[in-house]
Amino acid sequence: MTIDRPWTYEPGTGHTEGEDLTGFTVEATDGVVGQVDRQADSPGMCHLIVDTGVWVFGKSILVPAGVVTGIDTRERRITLACSKEEVKAAPLFRTDRETVDPEYLAAVDAYYRSLAQSGE
Template sequence: MAIDGIWSYAPEFGHPEADRLAGYTVEATDGTIGHVDRQADGSGMRHLVVDTGVWVFGKSVLVPVGVVDGIDTESGRITVACTREEVKSAPVFRTDRETSDPAYLSSVGTYYRNLPSRRPA
């Protein structure tokens, strides 16, 4: 399986360290999603595990780092180029085993890659 840009930070963000982002607030284009629980790099597919608190019934969601639109180290805030509903509708994240499951990660990548905001105009 080829690794593509959905699993890599944009060049302007460099390669943020996992512990540096833990606790950052995650903002979608239309509001807060939650906070970064951890960053993972399963099979070279770098992503954030975001704790949504009570917003999505206390569940976590997996967000590929390719949708990160900004990292503000001053305020501890990450912005993503998708809506809250798009994140909520992503493939369900149930257990940490999925962070190393290539089939699951592939389905997540396909979902985020095909969001309307990511398609070429």
């Protein structure tokens, strides 16, 4: 897995600027993680907030755009470059305030970059 820019969709993922991904199913390399609850498309800070349902006890997770490997608009499916356990082990997302908390965002950035480095 290569994640050079965690907060930017990589070319070839199928991402179209301004496209509403709410409700899309999110799949890790080994199964479904949940559904997109909301998204942020600010330049250099794109991410998805994914509702995991009962999989992670009803929690939401923040997934940086750089982890996305594909967006299938016909199937309404988003695929990720990591496993369910890797997503689950990411820094805990509690409230929307964290989407602007520099310390939290730095921790998320460092976590996903570390996955990319360990997978090389």
